Amino acid sequence: MSHKDAVRNAITSVVLSASIATAAADETSIRLTEGPGLTQVQASCSMCHSLDYILMNSPFQDKAAWEKTVNKMVKVMGAPMTADDVTAVVAYLDSHYGKVAPTAP
Amino acid sequence: MQLICGANGGNMDRRKFILGSTSALTGGLLLPGIVSSAVAQDLPAGAVASGILDALPGKRPLIKRSFRPPNYETPVSYFREAFTPNDAFYVRWHTGVPDIALADWRLHIAGPGVKSEREFTHDSLRRKFKTVEVAAVNQCSGNRRGLFNPHVAGVQWGFGAMGNAVWGGVRLKDVLEDAGVTASALEVVGNGADAPTLTGPDFVKSLPMWKALDPDTLIAFEMNGEPLPKWNGAPARLVAPGWTATYWIKALVDLTVTDKPFDGFWMKTAYRVPKGMFGASGFESQDTEQNSPITAIKLNSLVVDPAPGAVLERGRRIEVLGIAWDGGSGIRNVEVSLDGGKTWRDAKLQRDLGRYSWRQWRYAIKPEGAGAMTLMARAHARDGSTQTDTLVHNPAGYHHNVVQKVDYHVA
16 A cells, blocks of 8 residues: 555544535535436446536537546546446436527527 | 746745736626627527526636536636636536545655656655645636637637636656656646546646756646646646646646557547647647647637626726737737737836736727727737637637727717
8 A cells, every 4th residue: 555545544534535525515505506417427427526617618529528527527526327328328418417508690 | 026937936035926916906706697799699600598597516607618627717806806716716527526534635756757656646746846826817728618610619619618717736856856757758648537428538638848847837736826626626636727727637636757649539529720720839749630639729819807788977087908928928918909910009018927927908999989889809929929820720620819909888
């Protein structure tokens, strides 16, 4: 175990979860739009950060951009998601938080 | 009063510095308002809707970008003070926030670039090395990302992912030299006690040797004369004046001096700008064919008061207050235009608080005609650089330093 891991385990784990718990009281106020796929989004996308990461990044990502984001969360950040989860989550994000088509002049 | 800070580090009398600054003169600040309408027009709608004012324990209400990890932006009204109050200073984390008691804290120094390993406690560091102070702007690389058009993904910051403070601690240089830097030393890798939630990449960043050995680069324990708040990196954080805050590792616990370029995700893949788009990075060991790490802060300025959208009284003379800063060359002048950029006149620069600090400026106006009025402000740095008229768009949304256009209403 590295020095870093030692410090992490010894010191931060307890307090870290405590500080997250404090913040978590507030993140329960986040409401995402109802719709198919919401359950998967709530399960997959709130593990490492609050769901406002989705809200603030809307509505300017098209389906391809949301797909890229979700794939990054899986491949780089380590989100444990099945291929079906990914499909459902991308479809949900695109229909509720996707790029709004420019209105006709 | 002569202030010595910048080129040769701190050595300044903190009491004099703080008391002498305008921060002491500023009485009760107005309550931070809602994000100004000008910002709201430019941010993604979802960021405006979720960007509520919310107070973390020990902090005043700041603009919440995300609850977890906590990313909170300072309302621009706090930038009326020369130094940003600690409890109003923005908060930026990639993962959970460590909470380490000073007595338990250890700093470990190792790697192929040092002759011998070292471990320090807070006491042993402070006893062994001289304490210095540096005034410096701490600015998130992604400050103003939310204003990018077209938008790019990431934390959607407005103008307030930055602050100015006096940082107090020991020189990184002194500590590294105590461990003995070898001829093969290439980068100093800083790691904080924060850790990814699952298997994701740990937030770890490196500095080139020249920057690590710069006498202004610190291991800081204090901010504006107080211990660092845990939200801003207690017990100790790196301070790399002139460089964006991504290098200012918070809750610092490990320093590794390497003989190879450090290739962690947050160096190799994230925090990058297209090669050559913003000039040389000054960090050659991290440059690739395609891109470079974001490094020095680009020259920028900001109108602080009156806030954009304010109603100004016709015929009444007022002073516009702003700030300007860059990566350490210092501010040469700031110009203001009231005719859409046709003519420019110099603003009055306020006291020089050091080359890494921002510089306040003032400009008197007496609005005559009723109706809309637009004020533009543009800074010039001592290194000859100036602000851009049009956004230099880049994938990660860095270095937004477009000349600001502030709309007022005269009535």
